[in-house]
Amino acid sequence: MAQQADGTRRTPLTRDRVLHTAVALADRAGIGSLSMRSLAQELDVVPMALYKHVANKEQLLDGMVDVIVGEIDPPADGADWRSAVRGRVLSARRALLRHPWASQVVESRTAPTPGTLDYLESVIGMFRAGGLSADLTHHAMHALGSRVWGFTQELFHGPGGDPQAQAAALREAADRYPRIVEIATAGAHDDGSVVGRGCDDQFEFEFALDLLLDGFERLHRQGWTSAGHR
Amino acid sequence: MAQQADGTRRTPLTRDRVLHTAVALADRAGIGSLSMRSLAQELDVVPMALYKHVANKEQLLDGMVDVIVGEIDPPADGADWRSAVRGRVLSARRALLRHPWASQVVESRTAPTPGTLDYLESVIGMFRAGGLSADLTHHAMHALGSRVWGFTQELFHGPGGDPQAQAAALREAADRYPRIVEIATAGAHDDGSVVGRGCDDQFEFEFALDLLLDGFERLHRQGWTSAGHR
DNA sequence: CGGTAAGGTGTACGCTGTACACCGGTCAAG
DNA sequence: CTTGACCGGTGTACAGCGTACACCTTACCG
Numbered sequence: 407m408a409q410q411a412d413g414t415r416r417t418p419l420t421r422d423r424v425l426h427t428a429v430a431l432a433d434r435a436g437i438g439s440l441s442m443r444s445l446a447q448e449l450d451v452v453p454m455a456l457y458k459h460v461a462n463k464e465q466l467l468d469g470m471v472d473v474i475v476g477e478i479d480p481p482a483d484g485a486d487w488r489s490a491v492r493g494r495v496l497s498a499r500r501a502l503l504r505h506p507w508a509s510q511v512v513e514s515r516t517a518p519t520p521g522t523l524d525y526l527e528s529v530i531g532m533f534r535a536g537g538l539s540a541d542l543t544h545h546a547m548h549a550l551g552s553r554v555w556g557f558t559q560e561l562f563h564g565p566g567g568d569p570q571a572q573a574a575a576l577r578e579a580a581d582r583y584p585r586i587v588e589i590a591t592a593g594a595h596d597d598g599s600v601v602g603r604g605c606d607d608q609f610e611f612e613f614a615l616d617l618l619l620d621g622f623e624r625l626h627r628q629g630w631t632s633a634g635h636r
Numbered sequence: 637m638a639q640q641a642d643g644t645r646r647t648p649l650t651r652d653r654v655l656h657t658a659v660a661l662a663d664r665a666g667i668g669s670l671s672m673r674s675l676a677q678e679l680d681v682v683p684m685a686l687y688k689h690v691a692n693k694e695q696l697l698d699g700m701v702d703v704i705v706g707e708i709d710p711p712a713d714g715a716d717w718r719s720a721v722r723g724r725v726l727s728a729r730r731a732l733l734r735h736p737w738a739s740q741v742v743e744s745r746t747a748p749t750p751g752t753l754d755y756l757e758s759v760i761g762m763f764r765a766g767g768l769s770a771d772l773t774h775h776a777m778h779a780l781g782s783r784v785w786g787f788t789q790e791l792f793h794g795p796g797g798d799p800q801a802q803a804a805a806l807r808e809a810a811d812r813y814p815r816i817v818e819i820a821t822a823g824a825h826d827d828g829s830v831v832g833r834g835c836d837d838q839f840e841f842e843f844a845l846d847l848l849l850d851g852f853e854r855l856h857r858q859g860w861t862s863a864g865h866r
Numbered sequence: 867c868g869g870t871a872a873g874g875t876g877t878a879c880g881c882t883g884t885a886c887a888c889c890g891g892t893c894a895a896g
Numbered sequence: 897c898t899t900g901a902c903c904g905g906t907g908t909a910c911a912g913c914g915t916a917c918a919c920c921t922t923a924c925c926g
Binding site: 513515516517518522523526527530531534539540541543544545547548549551552554558559560561562579582583584585586588589590591592605609610611613614617618620621622632635 | 743745746747748752753756757760761764769770771773774775777778779781782783784788789790791792809812813814815816818819820822835839840841843844847848850851852862865
């Protein structure tokens with residue numbers, strides 16, 4: 407045992423190795439083909455061996471989330487709260503985009519992981535250090551929602567197939583959904599002649615993020631409090 | 637066949653009956669216990685019978701989404717775009733909240749359903765009727781993201797267990813996550829003595845929605861266009 | 867009256883997560 | 897030096913899932 411056929415000792419399983427291999431496998435093969443069995447095979451081990459390092463699959467996914475959260479850059483210091491938050495969130499976005507399955511897994515978590523709590527604690531700290539009240543910060547965090555993670559909940563982010571064909575199908579339905587078609591083409595590029603590649607996700611994300619941060623700043627400056635609104 | 641033991645003719649299966657029974661079952665037993673087998677049993681039919689009315693489970697979920705979308709009130713007319721959109725989105729929220737599993741299922745859809753497209757078409761129409769440019773409307777829709785459905789992507793919306801115990805655990809970790817604890821209690825109620833029931837979701841949702849709508853209105857008034865920003 | 871199609875049935879397959887018993891190796895205590 | 901406990905990897909097994917496929921009954925239409 408702990409020996410391979412050729413007699414060389416196998417690098418032992420650890421929780422870390424399990425987690426990082428799982429992340430790599432999900433990156434390569436998609437989250438859909440990550441099963442306890444496929445992961446075990448990847449680690450050249452029997453499926454049940456994983457359970458010595460991870461309580462169950464849910465906890466495996468929790469651990470994977472924390473691996474990704476660990477890739478988020480530390481807070482920049484010396485910046486005003488607005489750009490500090492902005493920068494951190496965009497860093498989270500970069501981390502999440504590196505792993506296409508990540509947003510889906512983050513969404514599916516039912517309880518916060520330790521890494522998650524650390525991250526939130528730190529983002530909240532930025533608002534507070536900037537002088538925003540605990541009250542406003544509370545509502546700001548809710549307003550950001552999943553956007554703190556750097557992703558917008560896209561309506562229909564799925565594989566979607568060939569975008570060319572999809573665009574064609576949409577144009578075909580232009581009499582039923584004229585405004586969707588109009589909106590889908592608007593803002594996509596300067597020449598609106600082709601439906602083409604769709605719109606710039608990064609731009610859309612920053613647009614919404616800045617809109618929210620602008621709102622927070624405005625409310626902060628005018629000393630807004632939730633007291634009068636409830 | 638098509639007879640029950642007592643000889644009375646069984647009401648025949650239809651796509652609609654399948655869909656509505658599925659919704660009711662998910663409401664009652666939770667989305668987690670909705671399987672093709674459990675749904676079949678509910679309909680007093682063999683599992684494979686469902687496949688004569690629904691291509692597969694994904695399409696079943698699509699159909700269930702459209703049932704919920706069908707519960708959204710039609711647009712109010714005669715209102716300015718801002719309150720028209722607001723009202724419609726809040727109606728969507730009411731529909732979604734009636735079915736706790738709905739937001740999760742909506743999120744999991746990979747391609748838009750017909751009902752979904754109708755709804756989006758109509759919301760877009762409200763912005764356009766209010767005079768917003770196709771460009772601004774495009775970005776506005778992206779900014780709203782899943783909020784058009786009336787739900788914020790909550791960080792960790794899970795069962796979470798006893799909130800009392802959860803709050804106690806959080807307070808216990810107050811030295812590790814002091815700002816999270818502070819923020820969790822802030823804005824929850826006027827007397828901050830108890831962590832208690834958490835915060836008012838409805839308020840949080842409307843706060844963020846109004847912040848965004850305010851932003852759209854401001855940009856609209858100043859004739860904003862995305863051209864200069866990219 | 868007979869053929870066709872629609873709809874409900876039964877069986878079976880491959881996949882999933884994971885419970886539970888087992889067992890070899892390492893290491894500490896007697 | 898032996899013994900016993902524990903840690904970590906193994907093997908088998910089970911219940912549940914979605915669903916492919918062949919079948920059979922019934923309703924209807926020419």
